[in-house]
Amino acid sequence: YFFSTLFHKKELTRAMKRRFHKVCTSLKEQSNISYAKIASAAGFSDMNLIIIKATSPDDLPVHEKYIQYFLKLFSLSPSTCHSFAISFTRRFGTTRSWRVALKSLILLHRLLRSVHGNSPLWAELLWTRSNGLISLYPCHFKDATSSSSTCSISYTNFVSSYAQLLDEALNCVALDSKKLENQKYQEEKNETFQEKMKEMGEILEILPQLQSIIDRVIDCYPIGVATRSFIVQSAMKHIIRDSFVCYTKFRAEIVVVLENLFDMSYRNCIAAFNIYKKSAVQTNKLCEFYEWCKAKGLCGYYEYPLLEPIPGIQIKALESFLSGMWQLTESSSSSMSDQESSSVFTEEDRRQQKEMMKGNEEEKPLIDLEGEYEDDVSWETVLESSVTFCHSYDQNDLFSSNPFSQQSYESSYYGRFPHNPVYPWGL
Numbered sequence: 001y002f003f004s005t006l007f008h009k010k011e012l013t014r015a016m017k018r019r020f021h022k023v024c025t026s027l028k029e030q031s032n033i034s035y036a037k038i039a040s041a042a043g044f045s046d047m048n049l050i051i052i053k054a055t056s057p058d059d060l061p062v063h064e065k066y067i068q069y070f071l072k073l074f075s076l077s078p079s080t081c082h083s084f085a086i087s088f089t090r091r092f093g094t095t096r097s098w099r100v101a102l103k104s105l106i107l108l109h110r111l112l113r114s115v116h117g118n119s120p121l122w123a124e125l126l127w128t129r130s131n132g133l134i135s136l137y138p139c140h141f142k143d144a145t146s147s148s149s150t151c152s153i154s155y156t157n158f159v160s161s162y163a164q165l166l167d168e169a170l171n172c173v174a175l176d177s178k179k180l181e182n183q184k185y186q187e188e189k190n191e192t193f194q195e196k197m198k199e200m201g202e203i204l205e206i207l208p209q210l211q212s213i214i215d216r217v218i219d220c221y222p223i224g225v226a227t228r229s230f231i232v233q234s235a236m237k238h239i240i241r242d243s244f245v246c247y248t249k250f251r252a253e254i255v256v257v258l259e260n261l262f263d264m265s266y267r268n269c270i271a272a273f274n275i276y277k278k279s280a281v282q283t284n285k286l287c288e289f290y291e292w293c294k295a296k297g298l299c300g301y302y303e304y305p306l307l308e309p310i311p312g313i314q315i316k317a318l319e320s321f322l323s324g325m326w327q328l329t330e331s332s333s334s335s336m337s338d339q340e341s342s343s344v345f346t347e348e349d350r351r352q353q354k355e356m357m358k359g360n361e362e363e364k365p366l367i368d369l370e371g372e373y374e375d376d377v378s379w380e381t382v383l384e385s386s387v388t389f390c391h392s393y394d395q396n397d398l399f400s401s402n403p404f405s406q407q408s409y410e411s412s413y414y415g416r417f418p419h420n421p422v423y424p425w426g427l
Contacts, residue, residue, distance in 0.1 A: 025096045025144045029057040047080065047087040055091060055103040057145075061234040062106050070107075071114055078120045085124035089134040096144035098155035099231060105162050106235050112169060113242065125170060136167035154224035158232060165216040165239065172209050193263070200260055203253050204268060207275045210250040214282060217243040218289050227296070236298050240290075244305055247286070251305075254279065266325055273318050280310035 032052050054066035073080050092104040108125075115121050128134045139160040146152040191199075220239050226232045257264075257272045264272065287307045294301060 022145050022147070029095070029097050029100060033057070047083040048090070051084075051087050051091050051104075051107070054107055055100050057097045057099045059099070059230055061231060062103050062110065066107070067110050067114070070111055074111075074115065074119070074121060081120040081124045084121070085128045086133070089128050092141075093134060096142065098141075098143040098145060098152075098159055101141050101143075101159045102155075102162070102231050102235060105159065105166060106231075106238065108166060109235075109238055112166070113238075122170070129167075129170065136163040136170070139163040151225050154222070154226040155229075155232075158220070158222045158226045161216070161220045162235060162239070165213070165220055168213055168216045172213070196260065197264065197268075200257060200264055200268060203257055204271050204275070207250060207253055207257070210246055210253075211275065211278060211282060213246050214243060214250070214286060217246070218285055221289065221292075233296070233298060236293070236296075240293055240299050241303065243286075244303060247305055247307075250279070266322075269322055269325065273322055276310070276318065277315055280312070280315060283307055283309055 033056050050066065050069070054062055070084065074084075088104065088108060092101060095101050095104070111121065112125075125134075129136070141156060141159050141163070143152040143155045143159070146155060217239055220236070222229075222232050222236065254276065258276075261269060261272060287309070290304055290307065293299065294304065
């Protein structure tokens with residue numbers, strides 16, 4: 001009886017503390033909103049007051065007028081981007097209300113999607129992050145307004161995942177992909193082999209960044225009571241729609257890489273294979289994530305791109321091709337070394353070198369093939385069988401797209417407010 005009474009007293013104390021923090025946080029947020037309204041009515045208006053009014057602790061999404069106001073302000077006075085970065089840092093870093101924190105991230109997301117990558121807003125946000133003024137990842141936010149610890153954990157986890165996604169998006173601004181985006185809308189021109197291979201190298205740098213963003217999108221998976229929140233659902237719609245554009249770009253660029261696979265160096269081929277192999281697993285996860293989003297009614301069915309899983313036999317075919325390419329490279333380099341050394345080495349040295357070369361041929365290759373293929377089957381046979389197995393496979397249509405995926409999405413969704421016609425996060 002004594003221990004039972006002590007346990008109930010501890011639970012009561014925790015509940016009272018949680019209730020006290022909830023009341024204090026609510027009073028603080030309501031006081032900030034009241035002060036902002038009074039100051040605005042009196043003729044005072046600065047960046048702090050505007051952000052406070054835009055991120056009020058209610059269950060309504062961020063009003064469109066604030067988005068348009070900030071975009072107009074940034075275009076007329078680029079120096080205000082610094083004030084916005086500082087004010088946003090103060091608002092997001094000090095709040096303990098999940099509604100305020102989530103609406104702050106939605107506001108930042110909408111603004112980042114609507115400005116170009118060379119906008120001063122990107123530079124100012126990167127400056128605040130590099131100086132430790134803001135921390136999106138790791139995110140130190142912890143909700144104190146929920147009625148139970150379970151609800152608090154649910155909202156805190158979603159805010160942290162969303163913040164990590166935006167932090168990953170900020171990293172993408174360092175990549176110069178303007179050439180890669182504009183090449184689809186320009187006329188075809190003759191390129192030298194060196195320029196083409198340089199372009200493939202730039203694409204191979206961008207594709208892992210796109211895959212990382214897609215991973216962060218999948219991590220934004222609300223659980224518990226967060227799935228029923230209207231603000232969370234509003235944030236999920238923005239996240240999902242941007243993932244459509246991100247996946248569409250990845251699909252287009254990986255096709256370009258596969259078309260030039262036979263011309264690339266062995267190192268770039270290995271990098272392309274690792275990207276393609278990861279995309280086979282990632283596509284399955286993304287398909288499950290989209291199915292959950294469809295079941296929750298997030299976005300229209302016509303907006304989702306068509307995800308075509310990559311058969312494992314195609315991965316085996318590329319493994320066999322790269323293994324043969326590695327053996328050819330080793331034999332070529334060994335032949336060149338033997339010819340160059342024949343004029344300076346003695347017969348004994350050449351005999352020892354051949355024995356060493358013979359020993360090197362028995363070493364395990366960089367890619368070890370395992371599975372159902374025999375040793376005497378060439379990679380051409382495996383690749384031909386993979387094409388026969390997957391009758392819909394085509395290098396020009398590796399990921400066949402939904403005709404309603406990108407163009408209708410950009411015209412229907414992005415037409416509501418000014419936007420960046422390129423990649424929504426500046427990539």
